Amino acid sequence: MGKIQPFHLAIPVQNLEKNRIFYRDTLGCEEGRSSDHWVDFNFFGHQLVIHVQESSAEKAGKGNPVDGKDVPIPHFGVVLEWNDFQVFSEKLKKQHIDFVIEPYIRFKGKTGEQATMFFKDPSGNALEFKAFKDMSQLFAK
Numbered sequence: 001m002g003k004i005q006p007f008h009l010a011i012p013v014q015n016l017e018k019n020r021i022f023y024r025d026t027l028g029c030e031e032g033r034s035s036d037h038w039v040d041f042n043f044f045g046h047q048l049v050i051h052v053q054e055s056s057a058e059k060a061g062k063g064n065p066v067d068g069k070d071v072p073i074p075h076f077g078v079v080l081e082w083n084d085f086q087v088f089s090e091k092l093k094k095q096h097i098d099f100v101i102e103p104y105i106r107f108k109g110k111t112g113e114q115a116t117m118f119f120k121d122p123s124g125n126a127l128e129f130k131a132f133k134d135m136s137q138l139f140a141k
């Protein structure tokens with residue numbers, strides 16, 4: 001494939017305003033178009049849309065074990081530059097984010113070594129942010 005294009009992801013939220021504040025103010029995402037039922041965000045160069053879904057199906061509570069941690073499923077996020085990850089994770093710590101998995105180095109010294117962290121938005125949607133010192137490791141086997 002050629003040039004990477006931004007992805008579009010739409011997720012359900014129970015409270016539009018709480019989640020609007022979280023994505024805009026806590027994560028620093030620029031707000032785009034909106035209505036009474038949805039809000040677009042520039043999610044690190046990608047299009048994320050939060051949609052009100054008052055009665056959502058029960059979220060999957062199980063995770064998958066990865067590197068000794070229980071990774072929430074489903075989840076979504078962004079691969080950041082190494083230094084951006086460090087700055088962003090420190091910003092989130094200062095905002096007292098309740099991490100599901102605190103920032104740490106996964107697969108240390110192995111193929112695919114990466115910095116990673118998991119947390120949830122106010123509606124329980126799990127997010128993962130990660131970074132590779134060596135981006136050639138992103139899809140390494």
